[in-house]
Amino acid sequence: MSDWSLSQLLAGLHNDIQLRLETVRKSFAHPGTKGDASEQVWLQMLQTYLPQRYQAASAHVVDSQGAFSEQIDVVVFDRQFSPFIFQYEGQSIIPAESVYAVFEAKQIINAEHVEYAKQKVASVRRLHCTSLPIPHAGGAFPAKPLIPILGGLLTFESSWSRALGEPLQRALREVDPNRRLDLGCVAAHGYFYYDVEADGYRIESHKKSATAFLFKLISQLQSSATVPMIDIQAYAQWLLE
Template sequence: MAIDLRQLFVARQQQLAIQLRTARAHIRHPGDKGAVSETEWLELLRSFLPSRYCVDKATVIDSRGGTSESIDLVVYDRHHSPLVFEQGGFRFLPAEAVYAVFEVKQTLDAAHVAYAAGKAASVRRLHRTSAPVIDIRGRTPAKPPIHILAGLLTTDVGWVQESAAGQLQQHIEGLDGDHLLDLVCAADNQGFAVVRDEQGTALQASSPDTGLIFFLFTFLQRLQQLGTVAPIDFGAYKASL
């Protein structure tokens, strides 16, 4: 018997949306409400992404001592870049290991778009090393660092439904490369993917009831297109000792 995949994922989207709405309705303290939302998104990504990807709240560092702001969700690699520091409940990840960064907020609006863009820039501006590797093919030259994906994850949309895509595009178009958001999702509403080419910036939007499904599969597609992060040059970190 065939499985209705759309129905299956719509049901999962509704489940997450209910969890996020419940937290929003019954938890009064903004910090606690935000922490619950982060946990829900964290568990969703951990359960959906292939096991090669790790997901955690973290601060990103580089070999020159640079640090990002605290990032709600970092999707990172532990194969080529297994260097992870934890101290006092804080997790520090090397910039080379990062595939994507996301900020979690309650509502999609202009202020939160700008906030997430600033967080993304704090990661993308870090120095990233690369090292050659030796495998069955012999010595493979160092590869350039990947484009770090960035996005904003919310529960709902602060704009009027009919104008949400236009409002978002207006705020996205003004962002430079370091601040660019690639993916935006309102779990109780729509998902959006940003596409930039020689023609400019375009916004792809889901239907109102498939935002979460759209986000998850677009994210997987973008990760596939990135390939694997560049192997870390451990010598650069060693030199800082």
């Protein structure tokens, strides 16, 4: 008989994330330091547990027309097929075609932070993405349709008395698809995701919310398939500037 317990292992993952976020909240007084530390907790979780084809980093996103996104706390991007990721003085610049998901990381969730996350997500989704036909021995497959970039918000606590109640539902509502948040986590209480078929949000209270969120994210990444084949020559034009 084995002494291993899958339930305990999954609970341990959530407890580790929640404890680290709680420690950051209680231990650091400076808001900037607290924010940076929280961001690192989420990044390390994703870097550790996402499949190796994905990578997570704090970054700006750029397109072939020279437009940049705002600074994004957590970018989940392709590392298997991405031809280049710029690293400069500790800053990462990622081509728009390589991005699967973007998240804002905050200590608490409230209406202001939901709105801020929507703006950050939209700054990425509005970028131009290329997609080339895929060559093979008999010719070429048509260019892949662009994959929808997932967007969300990661927090430890909620500022609302009902952490996952109507105020959260109201804040999440959005008519502009570029600004919609697809999923997020409030580690102390639960997680949420946008249900496309129901055209509305599912908000789940969960004792292991960080683990449940991670599984939901991986599931949605699996359904996104692979990023399109980037038109590298569209970026090469900037060599002439």
